[in-house]
Amino acid sequence: MADSYDVAVIGAGPAGYPAAIRAAQNGLRVVCVDAWKNRDGTPALGGTCLNAGCIPSKALLESTELVHRAQSEFAVHGIRTQGITVDLAAMQKRRAGIVRTMTSGIGALFKAAGVTAVYGSARLLAGRRVEVSAHDGSKSEISARHVVLASGSVPAELPSMRFDHEYICDSWDALEFDAVPPRLCVIGAGIIGLELGSVWRRLGSQVVILEALENFLTVADQQLALEAARHFKRQGLDIRLGARVAGARVANGAVSVEYADARGSQSIAVDKVIVAVGRKPYAAGLLGPDTGVKIDERGFISVDEECRTGAQNVWAVGDCVRGPMLAHKGKEEGVAVADRIAGRYAHVNYAVIPAVIYTAPEIAWVGQTEEQVKAGGAAYKSGVFPFAASGRARAMEAAVGFVKILAARDTDTILGVHIIGPLAGELIAEATLAMEFQASAEDLQRTIHAHPTLAEAVHEAALATDKRSIDNINK
Ligand code: NAD
Numbered sequence: 327m328a329d330s331y332d333v334a335v336i337g338a339g340p341a342g343y344p345a346a347i348r349a350a351q352n353g354l355r356v357v358c359v360d361a362w363k364n365r366d367g368t369p370a371l372g373g374t375c376l377n378a379g380c381i382p383s384k385a386l387l388e389s390t391e392l393v394h395r396a397q398s399e400f401a402v403h404g405i406r407t408q409g410i411t412v413d414l415a416a417m418q419k420r421r422a423g424i425v426r427t428m429t430s431g432i433g434a435l436f437k438a439a440g441v442t443a444v445y446g447s448a449r450l451l452a453g454r455r456v457e458v459s460a461h462d463g464s465k466s467e468i469s470a471r472h473v474v475l476a477s478g479s480v481p482a483e484l485p486s487m488r489f490d491h492e493y494i495c496d497s498w499d500a501l502e503f504d505a506v507p508p509r510l511c512v513i514g515a516g517i518i519g520l521e522l523g524s525v526w527r528r529l530g531s532q533v534v535i536l537e538a539l540e541n542f543l544t545v546a547d548q549q550l551a552l553e554a555a556r557h558f559k560r561q562g563l564d565i566r567l568g569a570r571v572a573g574a575r576v577a578n579g580a581v582s583v584e585y586a587d588a589r590g591s592q593s594i595a596v597d598k599v600i601v602a603v604g605r606k607p608y609a610a611g612l613l614g615p616d617t618g619v620k621i622d623e624r625g626f627i628s629v630d631e632e633c634r635t636g637a638q639n640v641w642a643v644g645d646c647v648r649g650p651m652l653a654h655k656g657k658e659e660g661v662a663v664a665d666r667i668a669g670r671y672a673h674v675n676y677a678v679i680p681a682v683i684y685t686a687p688e689i690a691w692v693g694q695t696e697e698q699v700k701a702g703g704a705a706y707k708s709g710v711f712p713f714a715a716s717g718r719a720r721a722m723e724a725a726v727g728f729v730k731i732l733a734a735r736d737t738d739t740i741l742g743v744h745i746i747g748p749l750a751g752e753l754i755a756e757a758t759l760a761m762e763f764q765a766s767a768e769d770l771q772r773t774i775h776a777h778p779t780l781a782e783a784v785h786e787a788a789l790a791t792d793k794r795s796i797d798n799i800n801k
Pocket residue numbers: 484513514515516517518519521536537538539569570571602603604605650651652681682683684
């Protein structure tokens with residue numbers, strides 16, 4: 327007989343595990359099935375984010391930023407160092423240790439919340455039955471009143487350049503290199519390309535980033551993108567725009583990458599290629615016959631605003647459904663679905679989802695870009711405050727970038743906040759909260775910000791929307 331539960335969650339990534347925990351907090355009997363296996367064959371909870379994405383990349387970004395600062399900044403502080411060397415094996419061991427701690431932490435959270443964890447791959451059958459194939463090959467069946475699909479996403483592959491995981495690498499491979507590739511080509515100047523390009527550049531790789539689009543970082547406000555491009559260039563990231571990749575050839579331990587740009591056909595020789603051209607939803611083998619769950623033309627599981635799939639009591643959340651592929655968006659959807667299942671109120675505000683790029687300087691935003699506001703046609707005002715005028719940023723030797731706030735001219739409502747500079751990813755939380763509360767720029771202006779902090783730059787940018795900044799006179 328099949329084990330029966332109130333809720334079966336498929337996937338224990340950042341969308342699935344919060345759904346399972348919240349469902350258990352709501353007093354429901356919950357099982358969470360996850361198929362993840364690490365490269366050494368061990369199963370792990372946490373999905374891409376914890377095992378092969380957000381967490382390991384932030385570990386390496388932190389380590390390599392320290393290398394960069396030790397090399398270029400310590401002397402300015404009057405700290406003399408000699409012969410800084412990098413022990414990549416130790417750096418990678420730290421990264422792996424952080425991942426292990428975080429992923430086993432999810433196992434502990436499941437235990438504490440009373441969620442049953444099952445390691446294996448799950449297939450939804452008609453009638454909310456779930457067939458589980460354990461890693462040892464044995465099969466079992468679960469039935470549940472509700473099923474939550476949280477199967478995530480996988481790196482997109484270029485047809486002209488299949489992953490071989492040695493020369494043509496995906497983002498997971500690129501987090502686990504055991505030697506610094508002297509010459510590295512990154513395909514795609516998106517979030518992953520910029521973060522991983524930065525990591526290996528700081529460790530000494532010559533990095534060329536090929537981007538198909540003519541404009542840089544089109545997802546971001548273009549004033550921010552321009553500022554970012556300036557810094558990345560200075561750091562030695564060779565970003566080539568309008569570069570359409572035609573293919574790659576591996577021979578004699580090197581890769582020749584062919585691409586075309588405005589000047590014609592080009593070719594570069596490198597030691598490794600990282601393909602970072604986006605991710606695609608993952609639902610391979612997830613759906614048996616007659617489940618009633620539909621996949622759209624782009625491969626996403628079709629859902630409504632509240633993450634219902636259309637099959638009764640089957641929900642889907644996170645990267646496998648529409649919307650930005652961001653862990654925190656998936657988490658909110660997972661929690662909301664678990665609350666809806668329990669008959670509680672839930673809401674995900676898709677208009678107020680912050681985005682962060684963990685480069686140096688860090689880049690973060692929430693709400694609309696200036697380009698989007700302009701296209702909307704409503705009258706608006708913009709306030710910009712440079713970190714060069716922030717005492718705290720100066721003290722941190724991090725006085726680069728700015729905060730930019732866009733607000734509606736008539737109602738003063740904040741429409742978008744864009745930050746490039748120190749700890750932008752932390753500072754954006756205040757802006758996100760303000761927008762969630764539908765704050766006006768004046769609300770931020772009248773909020774006391776501690777001095778001297780980086781957050782004062784947000785305060786001053788709000789003042790600047792009315793040309794009333796105190797620390798940066800802007801006529
Ligand atoms: P992305 O969509 O951010 O960027 C991919 C880039 O590749 C785009 O600029 C695109 O124009 C370019 N591209 C596509 N095909 C190309 C080609 N043939 N040649 C050259 N360039 C090409 O995707 P990503 O950086 O791979 O990230 C995937 C997802 O993961 C994104 O949704 C991202 O939001 C998410 N992610 C988020 C974070 C974070 O929050 N810090 C970090 C990593 C990934």
